[in-house]
Amino acid sequence: MASIDQTLLIALKGYAWLPDLRRRTNGRPVAIRVMGQRAVAIGGPEAARFFYGDGNLERHTALPHPVVATLFGRGAVHTLDGPAHRHRKAMFVDLLTGDGIDRLAELAEEEFEVAARRWRGGPEISLFDETAGIIATAVTRWTGVPETQSDPEALPADLIAMVDGFATLGPRHARALAARRRRERWLAGIIENVRREQSTRSPLTSIAHYSEDGRLLDSRTAAVEVLNIIRPATAVTWLVAFAAHALDQWPHLRGELHRDEYARAFAHEVRRFYPFAPFLGGRATRDLRFQGVDIPAGALVLLDVYGQHHDERIWPEPYAFRPERFLGRPIGEFELIPQGGGDPRTGHRCPGEQITIALLATLAQRLAALDYYLPPQRTGIDLSRIPARPRDGIRIVVPVPVRTPSRSPGPGRR
């Protein structure tokens, strides 16, 4: 087992940390130490299958406190195991995988059109910040949070802050903690109102009235779970910024995006190619063995998400951006894992994956159809920063369309 603790290297190398380690062993499991604990790093579809294998790993002892305190919230579904997890997860799967997905994409599309009218002929805007506003407004409305109480100015920035600050202990982390405190308090009040009043059915009311062992969630935990819809949906902003980055790098793709099937393949390629979740962690519940390496009970197991998506044994030419690789074929349960692998109903795989794909494909289509340009700026992506994003957030200018004077038809064509 390697003796140096790797924790500092995560901070220094970011997304490159685990792939670099695993390259040294040709992709085989690597025994390491992180946060003073024994750990084994694994990657590849077989590793993902093992990671999600029934009862192999648990989460509640594996998630670092700073991540729970910012990204997920105390008592969130992410932190549960066994029957408690299955029960709460069923509610999320029910809320997030039905007909409502198209409605949410429509709401986001409407918000995009309203914003695009405002951008036209105006000064340059930050596509990242504007997209956060667009999605936060759409998802808040979709979730059923009363509009008068949604605080449209400050909410998107708070939701973004919770994601932006989960992997650092500096000022971004402090902003994330403050944003979470503010938003949990605010939503707990709304949950209490919903419980007192009759209101139309929505994800908000479902969470407010959801019970475990005959008891409602306390209002703070219910608020945490409402945030676990509106916060990650707003995080799709990162993917939209990456989509704009891809359209800037490979402008010929714009012409293809009007086809819905292509737009979905494009969304998958954005999720594979660009960095978001670097790796996932769980703790071995018993002595395990994977690909000849012993994993003692209590050791951490880290699944290398970014490395798996850039492994040429799985993806030919992994550093080429090619949506075509996802056209006309099903995707394996453990092959593309930006939001986890396996069955979302039984394991921890993200229940918001269909929503993510719908929002990303729709907004990428709107962007491809918009006439805009990028003024000089830094579009590079620093892979040591988690979560990464194009340095200047993709600033765009949307010019007023040039009107060609309408010509009256010539006499012979009347």
Ligand code: HEM
């Ligand atoms: C930017 C897009 C998104 C990314 C990259 C993402 C990524 C992830 C990842 C990596 C996990 C953990 C998987 C695991 O631990 O095994 C997860 C879980 C989860 N995600 Fe997402 N997600 C996204 C969007 C969404 C959306 C749109 C929603 C809801 C509307 C959502 C709700 C959740 C919930 C509730 C869980 C907890 C599942 C559980 O622990 O069983 N996510 N997501």
